[in-house]
Amino acid sequence: MTREPVEALTCQGLTYAFGGTKAVDGLDLTVREGEVFGLLGPNGAGKTTAIRCVTTLLPLPPGTVRVFGHDAATERMAVRRLLGYVPQQLSADAALTGRQNVALFARVFDVPRRERAERVRQALAAVDLDDAADRLAGTYSGGMVRRLELAQALVSAPRLLILDEPTIGLDPIARTSVWDRINAVRAATGMTVLVTTHYMDEADQYCDRVGLMHRGRIRALGTPAALRRGLGERRRAEGGTAAAAATLEDVFRDVAGRGLDELSGGFRDVRSTRRTARRVG
Numbered sequence: 308m309t310r311e312p313v314e315a316l317t318c319q320g321l322t323y324a325f326g327g328t329k330a331v332d333g334l335d336l337t338v339r340e341g342e343v344f345g346l347l348g349p350n351g352a353g354k355t356t357a358i359r360c361v362t363t364l365l366p367l368p369p370g371t372v373r374v375f376g377h378d379a380a381t382e383r384m385a386v387r388r389l390l391g392y393v394p395q396q397l398s399a400d401a402a403l404t405g406r407q408n409v410a411l412f413a414r415v416f417d418v419p420r421r422e423r424a425e426r427v428r429q430a431l432a433a434v435d436l437d438d439a440a441d442r443l444a445g446t447y448s449g450g451m452v453r454r455l456e457l458a459q460a461l462v463s464a465p466r467l468l469i470l471d472e473p474t475i476g477l478d479p480i481a482r483t484s485v486w487d488r489i490n491a492v493r494a495a496t497g498m499t500v501l502v503t504t505h506y507m508d509e510a511d512q513y514c515d516r517v518g519l520m521h522r523g524r525i526r527a528l529g530t531p532a533a534l535r536r537g538l539g540e541r542r543r544a545e546g547g548t549a550a551a552a553a554t555l556e557d558v559f560r561d562v563a564g565r566g567l568d569e570l571s572g573g574f575r576d577v578r579s580t581r582r583t584a585r586r587v588g
């Protein structure tokens with residue numbers, strides 16, 4: 308008998324405002340079980356705010372959020388147990404070893420005491436940090452810190468892993484290494500992944516589907532190939548050159564349009580991006 312597919316995540320009419328700023332504005336979003344879903348969008352589009360609503364870190368907003376069928380409003384702890392979250396901000400403690408950092412998360416996420424040591428070991432091995440596990444995290448490179456944060460999120464064996472710009476500020480080799488680790492765990496466990504990134508090449512290569520968010524809502528949705536094809540066909544229909552194949556970056560610019568320049572300039576957004584890039588750079 309085939310199992311009914313369960314959506315890993317559904318958001319309906321999700322809305323969140325900071326004072327007069329509507330960061331998320333009636334967001335409808337579905338992430339299917341087992342897929343890697345990329346949430347893309349310019350600075351300030353509302354991606355981080357939407358993610359923080361899903362993780363139940365922000366006060367309950369209007370709209371509904373369901374994680375594997377559990378309502379975030381009424382079953383908050385059930386939702387939290389299903390999630391792993393790697394935020395944009397540093398979540399590892401430089402004064403602890405890699406192993407101690409992951410063990411801390413194992414305790415916080417209620418991994419049974421008898422299983423903890425082994426689960427911590429497995430999580431560190433899954434991100435290739437076994438050899439560095441007993442060094443202080445403060446001595447790690449940017450790529451190692453990101454992999455350590457991944458281990459922290461993985462130690463509770465989440466069914467939905469949420470990553471907010473996991474590769475920002477990393478060199479190409481470290482970026483590939485982070486994605487290789489994510490994909491290996493996915494292949495082994497069937498875990499679903501929701502990721503934000505500003506790197507269009509990563510979204511194209513690693514995401515099964517992407518949603519382009521702009522001004523608090525999804526404005527375009529599909530597989531990277533379908534989105535590229537759709538824009539290419541439209542350009543040709545409008546009399547453009549057939550040779551100009553659309554890239555995902557073209558789709559991004561097409562959706563965000565001229566609003567991009569004005570939207571990317573916010574002081575808070577630049578500051579937070581730089582802060583993140585600096586800490587891992």
Ligand SMILES: Nc1ncnc2c1ncn2[C@@H]1O[C@H](COP(=O)(O)OP(=O)(O)OP(=O)(O)O)[C@@H](O)[C@H]1O
Nearest residue numbers: 325328330349350351352353354355356357575576
């Ligand atoms: N704590 C806050 N206080 C006030 N305004 C905020 C706060 N956090 C976010 N905002 C505003 O909400 C909007 C959405 O921000 P958010 O960080 O969710 O966007 P984002 O798409 O994740 O951007 P980025 O790609 O830069 O991370 C922006 O206009 C931002 O300035």
